[in-house]
Amino acid sequence: MDQTATDRLKTALIALAIGGLVLGLVLQFSGFPDLARLAWTVGVVPVLLALLGEIIVSLQRGEVGLDIVAALSMAAALVAGETLAAAVVAVMYSGGTFLESFAEGRARREMHDLLSRVPRTATRHRNGGLEELPLEAVRPGDRLLIRQGDVVPVDGTVASDTAFVDTSALTGEPLPVRLRRDEEAMSGSTNAGDAFDLLATRRAEESTYAGIVRLVESAQRSKAPMSRLADKWSLGFLAVTVAIASAAWALTGDPIRAVAVLVVATPCPLILAVPVALVAGLSRAAHFGVLVKGSSPLETMARIKTLVLDKTGTLTEGSAQVVSIDRHLELPEAEILRLAASLDQVSKHPVAQAIVATARDRDLVLTVPQQVVEVPGDGVEGMVGNTHVIVGGHRFVERRIDGDGSDHPALAAGSVLVAVAVDGRLAGHIVMSDPLRGDAEAVLDGLRREGVNRILLATGDREQVARELTAGLGLDGIRAGLTPDQKVLVVLSERKGGPVMMVGDGVNDAPALAAADVGVAMGARGAAASAEAADVVLLVDELGRLVAGMEIARRARRIAVESVVVGIGLSVLAMIAAAFGYITPVQGAVFQEVIDVAVILNALRALRLNPRDIQARPHAAEAE
Incomplete structure (x- = not known):
């Protein structure tokens, strides 16, 4: 049955249940008690039949669901002649499933907006x-x-x-x-x-x-592990319910007390509150640019103990950037950059394109070069206006100006040196590197606050580069020079300490992302393969969004657990009260549904979750 048909069935059932309850009350107060009981029964039977159908399907799948308790309470109330109590349970149960559809629809609104657009x-x-x-x-x-x-x-x-x-x-x-x-x-x-x-x-x-x-x-079709865990609890909850009801009947000889116990035990909190909280968490995470593929990864994110990070494009910016300009002539740095970028406009080399991008970011006016000759992989020379310019590797440029090759700055590990010559003289050097993200240290601190105990770097780069780049970050380990399959082994070996999260952006990270308990892809610029293999995709090229996602996951899971604990606790207390005769079946039905509404509203609090870490909040890009 598709979602539309299911929603229509839920609407029809609640309409029948409410109609039967209201008509029965009117008939009761009009002096027609027999017709009133008939109206209540007519309102209950369709809900009970639909519920029995769901139970049969669940049992065929080998699942013992909490719906059994709800079915027992309605059936027992009908058999005992407590048709009003049965009608109240039917209204509240069908209303609870209808509320679930409404809550999930609201929680998924932002995701549906994506589809509709x-x-x-x-x-x-x-x-x-x-x-x-x-x-x-x-x-x-x-x-x-x-x-x-x-x-x-x-x-x-x-x-x-x-x-x-x-x-x-x-x-x-x-x-x-x-x-x-x-x-x-x-x-x-x-x-x-x-x-x-x-x-x-x-x-x-x-x-x-x-x-x-x-x-x-994919996210909409998922079912959270906690929902399945609630189903596992159902067997114990069912046993407790039957034991209390049987004891009340056996010790007092009053079957109505057993009916009251069954009625008050209707387990809507477990059936509805957990998925509502987690689906709401999915929606909030998506709002902050963290797209989680389903409730299962969201629930697992809340329990992550070890984080494995790729370097390039994850811990670093992922592209060469100008970090400094070393001058050898009287030319200003801006002019050296402008001349180099003007000439590099004709080159497709990533370093050349990075120089052009930097010049444009600094609003430099570039000139279309003439008489350009490029040696692929080495450099390019040509005329920029009336100026002869050569841009490329230090040796490439030195050979064309008869330099001695010694006049260049010392380089840090992982940096790239681009020489620039103007009219036959070495004008300067542009130093480029793939720098560490500016918020890297704050992000790692934030992740530790969210419960991550161990953070490792796993990279295919050289160990010297990795260690110099990450000095001062307080990493718990560095694994360098890794192939894709070796990254997988790192992830698997770390599982002994608890659930592992892997964050990466390249094709070579995809196997490790798939192997991790939660794989996170830097989706804004990352490879499609990594996004497909991952459980979580960061839609914004900011590692800080991961802190937001983990905080939302942890708080949504806590809200779900609160709903389960409070719902079960109040239900057990109400069952004990019913067993001692303090609650009638009708009162029990009303009281239980008050509990249901309370825990579902509590679960909906996840729709209002906002990360506390300002690094992770949505921010305004500059609109010039």
């Missing part, structure tokens, strides 16, 4: 005009027009001078983000400014948004 068509430039085409027909290299208010249909790069996009549905960023030419635009974001052109880099089914939708659908 999937674009179906795109507008493509073609032969000097525009054409509308199905989304699946878009191919890499197509130039698309993104109008104001349009959802970006596929991943691509901005082909206009600038673009403002709203990523709030994906990342929780409250303000639009400015993207410059050639910067990546993520599918699923919304154009918040003027129309711009987008150069498609992926097909629709391969784009970020399509992957997010698949993850959302």
